[in-house]
Amino acid sequence: MLQQWIPAIRIIQMVxxxxxxxxxxxxxxxxxxxxxxxxxxxxxxxxxxRGVERLVFNATIVFIALFAVVSIVxxxxxxxxx
Numbered sequence: 001m002l003q004q005w006i007p008a009i010r011i012i013q014m015v016x017x018x019x020x021x022x023x024x025x026x027x028x029x030x031x032x033x034x035x036x037x038x039x040x041x042x043x044x045x046x047x048x049x050r051g052v053e054r055l056v057f058n059a060t061i062v063f064i065a066l067f068a069v070v071s072i073v074x075x076x077x078x079x080x081x082x
Contacts, residue, residue, distance in 0.1 A: 002082040009074045016067040023060040027053075 049057050076082075 002077045006074070006077060009070060009077070013067065013070055013074065016063055016070060019063045020060065020067055023056055023063060026056050027060065
């Protein structure tokens with residue numbers, strides 16, 4: 001019964017994986033999001049996430065969690081033959 005949903009689940013996995021990669025690449029280690037696009041981050045070693053940086057960080061966590069859940073559901077459907 002749930003086997004018919006496997007192609008849709010695979011597409012959802014692909015979209016989520018691309019989103020995870022994009023959001024991870026937007027997070028530049030040791031620098032703010034502004035410095036990733038040419039801004040200056042001189043002298044800033046420790047910094048709290050604010051604004052867009054916090055949004056990108058939280059969105060990354062959400063997309064990773066969604067990807068994990070979709071992958072587990074896909075594996076369960078495939079393994080059990082539902």
